[in-house]
Amino acid sequence: MRTLAMAVLALAVTAHAALASSWFPNRATDTLTYTNLRYGGDSTARVDSTSGSWQHWTDFGGLGPMWVWTSSTSEQVWIWANGQRVLFADLSATVGSAWPLNGVLPNYTNVSLTRRAFVTVTPGGTFQNCVMLDLGTNAVDFGVGGLTFAPGVGIVQWFNQSIAGPVRHAFKSGAINAVAWPKRAVAGLRCDGWTDQYEYWVDASYQPSGATKLTASITVRNSMTQSMPMWFMSGQSYDIALEDADGNILNVWSANKRFTNQMRQLTLAAGQSMTFKDTIDLVRLDGQPLAEGTYRARIWLTAVQGVESQFTIQVRQAR
Amino acid sequence: MKRLATLVLVLAAAQVASASSWFPNRSTDSLTYLNVRYGGESTATVDSTSGSWQHWTQFAGLGAMWVWTSSTSEQVWIWTSGQSVLFADLSASSGTSWALAGLPMYTRSRISSRGAVVRTPAGTFKNCVVVDLDTTAVDAGVGGIAFAPGVGVVQWYSQSIAGPVRTVFERGTINGLAYPRPAVAGLKVYSWTDQYTYWIDGFNQPGGATKLTASITVTNSTAAAVTFSFRNGQRYDIDVVNDAGAVVARWSNGRPFTRNLGSVTLNPGQSVTYSGTVSLVNDAGQYLPAGTYKVQVYLTAGNRVGSSFNVQLNVAQ
Numbered sequence: 001m002r003t004l005a006m007a008v009l010a011l012a013v014t015a016h017a018a019l020a021s022s023w024f025p026n027r028a029t030d031t032l033t034y035t036n037l038r039y040g041g042d043s044t045a046r047v048d049s050t051s052g053s054w055q056h057w058t059d060f061g062g063l064g065p066m067w068v069w070t071s072s073t074s075e076q077v078w079i080w081a082n083g084q085r086v087l088f089a090d091l092s093a094t095v096g097s098a099w100p101l102n103g104v105l106p107n108y109t110n111v112s113l114t115r116r117a118f119v120t121v122t123p124g125g126t127f128q129n130c131v132m133l134d135l136g137t138n139a140v141d142f143g144v145g146g147l148t149f150a151p152g153v154g155i156v157q158w159f160n161q162s163i164a165g166p167v168r169h170a171f172k173s174g175a176i177n178a179v180a181w182p183k184r185a186v187a188g189l190r191c192d193g194w195t196d197q198y199e200y201w202v203d204a205s206y207q208p209s210g211a212t213k214l215t216a217s218i219t220v221r222n223s224m225t226q227s228m229p230m231w232f233m234s235g236q237s238y239d240i241a242l243e244d245a246d247g248n249i250l251n252v253w254s255a256n257k258r259f260t261n262q263m264r265q266l267t268l269a270a271g272q273s274m275t276f277k278d279t280i281d282l283v284r285l286d287g288q289p290l291a292e293g294t295y296r297a298r299i300w301l302t303a304v305q306g307v308e309s310q311f312t313i314q315v316r317q318a319r
Numbered sequence: 320m321k322r323l324a325t326l327v328l329v330l331a332a333a334q335v336a337s338a339s340s341w342f343p344n345r346s347t348d349s350l351t352y353l354n355v356r357y358g359g360e361s362t363a364t365v366d367s368t369s370g371s372w373q374h375w376t377q378f379a380g381l382g383a384m385w386v387w388t389s390s391t392s393e394q395v396w397i398w399t400s401g402q403s404v405l406f407a408d409l410s411a412s413s414g415t416s417w418a419l420a421g422l423p424m425y426t427r428s429r430i431s432s433r434g435a436v437v438r439t440p441a442g443t444f445k446n447c448v449v450v451d452l453d454t455t456a457v458d459a460g461v462g463g464i465a466f467a468p469g470v471g472v473v474q475w476y477s478q479s480i481a482g483p484v485r486t487v488f489e490r491g492t493i494n495g496l497a498y499p500r501p502a503v504a505g506l507k508v509y510s511w512t513d514q515y516t517y518w519i520d521g522f523n524q525p526g527g528a529t530k531l532t533a534s535i536t537v538t539n540s541t542a543a544a545v546t547f548s549f550r551n552g553q554r555y556d557i558d559v560v561n562d563a564g565a566v567v568a569r570w571s572n573g574r575p576f577t578r579n580l581g582s583v584t585l586n587p588g589q590s591v592t593y594s595g596t597v598s599l600v601n602d603a604g605q606y607l608p609a610g611t612y613k614v615q616v617y618l619t620a621g622n623r624v625g626s627s628f629n630v631q632l633n634v635a636q
Contacts, residue, residue: 119635121520121529126635188512191626195505198541201436201443212438224515294622305515306613306629309508312622318436318443 022152023091024070027177035172061158062144081105091131109136120148120156122170124181127156192219193309195297201318202282211281216240216299220307221273228268230303235260238276243296253280290315341409342388342471345494353489379472380461409448409466427453437465437474439487441498444473507538510616510626518635519606533557533616534594537624539585546584547620552577555593560613567607570597609634
């Protein structure tokens with residue numbers, strides 16, 4: 001451990017890239033469970049010992065237990081094996097960069113950065129901006145490759161070469177920075193809709209401007225962490241339709257309205273919402289009254305996201 | 320006014336115990352009526368009171384009038400030609416009539432219907448009692464006076480040579496509440512999907528299927544219970560629909576449900592939430608191709624309520 005302590009000093013002094021790295025949360029409490037997607041079976045990786053910025057992982061991307069050095073001010077990853085340390089990779093490097101392993105890892109010759117900024121999907125989640133490392137090996141039917149690092153999480157995937165072909169190991173679940181994975185957060189769009197009544201009373205004998213109206217409202221909230229551009233193909237932002245129980249359209253709010261032809265974009269910032277509310281006469285498009293019965297009302301955004309609320313309503317005749 | 324005060328006492332002693340909410344009896348109430356045939360508005364307010372007697376500036380087209388009502392009775396008395404007259408007992412059965420001594424041009428009042436629903440611009444009023452008046456004139460007079468519980472007079476017809484003219488409660492303030500009531504009083508539906516952009520695992524290996532979670536909450540904001548009836552044990556579903564309108568993945572696929580008919584009743588204010596997760600694979604277990612899909616989440620009741628969202632599927636490889 002004395003040697004390790006010296007290594008810590010050496011690395012700390014040689015000052016790494018100023019860019020704060022979040023590749024590894026570096027918490028001793030983290031655990032990552034991987035699943036073998038070919039044959040089944042899980043394995044867990046966690047830190048069981050630390051020394052400065054060095055952490056001893058019970059498994060490091062299928063390479064077995066390993067001392068690994070990372071820091072919050074660098075994107076370099078160092079490993080300690082067979083009594084010596086070696087720069088395993090600099091995750092800020094460009095695709096094609098390679099690092100010799102100098103015999104530190106038996107059977108492996110070097111590490112190269114083969115992909116950047118791609119998306120990896122595992123049972124544990126969807127990870128963007130990943131970096132993939134491949135390891136040069138002197139065996140054809142053996143070895144680890146496709147080691148995939150996700151920012152803020154660490155290793156989310158690797159492949160083991162086997163005579164039957166590559167075996168994929170993927171991050172399945174875990175606790176990272178005290179956050180449980182897979183995350184259960186709601187991170188899409190939310191939709192709140194209502195109609196002003198469930199039972200509408202219409203009055204066939206009613207005189208001028210007498211049609212019963214239905215008011216519907218829709219609120220769309222962006223629950224994501226990034227903003228959402230909403231594209232509309234015209235000046236119209238929403239519509240309301242009245243349908244019979246079989247889904248035949250009887251009346252549409254926009255039927256007697258004109259809109260500009262201009263395509264436009266509204267941006268819904270993270271956490272923001274927009275509400276549209278309007279009324280439609282409970283009559284057919286030709287002005288004929290509705291018979292008593294069950295109908296459907298729909299209100300939706302005419303944006304490409306097509307968010308919609310649907311309701312069954314009851315129409316009754318007032319006498 | 321001294322005579323009126325005496326009457327109050329007499330009437331108070333005699334009435335039925337049933338609490339009446341026919342007239343809120345507040346001096347701050349104001350009801351504006353619309354002549355539906357010719358347009359034009361008139362407003363009825365109480366401009367003077369004496370015990371349970373209230374002087375309305377307008378009473379059902381009969382002009383300004385002293386009207387007696389009480390919270391423990393369903394009787395309506397009017398003061399006309401220097402005497403009090405029972406105009407109607409709104410608790411009486413249909414067909415019951417009263418002689419209208421002293422009200423010029425009118426001979427009798429009669430309850431012509433009970434439990435009527437009257438819709439006016441101010442709202443839809445249920446359980447109305449309609450009072451008709453016998454008149455000595457054929458081309459004049461008021462009839463079809465509709466009393467709505469808790470509101471008062473919401474409609475009447477005036478006979479004219481051109482036919483009946485309908486006058487309706489258009490807007491107003493009653494017991495401090497503005498009419499028409501702006502309240503949301505239907506069903507509310509609240510839904511979400513857990514992502515907008517879903518990434519499908521391009522490696523297409525077993526166990527790696529991307530899943531979509533959707534949720535629906537339905538709240539009964541009406542004043543009455545709403546029952547959702549189901550054909551089997553299933554209560555909701557989540558459909559993933561492709562561009563061509565075909566359902567390519569469905570939450571209920573492969574799930575067994577009991578065959579029993581069932582129902583869920585939501586009392587006023589109650590809500591119910593269902594959430595489900597569907598794998599983004601087709602029936603053959605193949606991952607769905609990249610593209611835009613419509614996700615529908617809904618109650619499978621006959622009175623269907625639901626939401627839909629378009630989501631993006633991208634392939635990660």
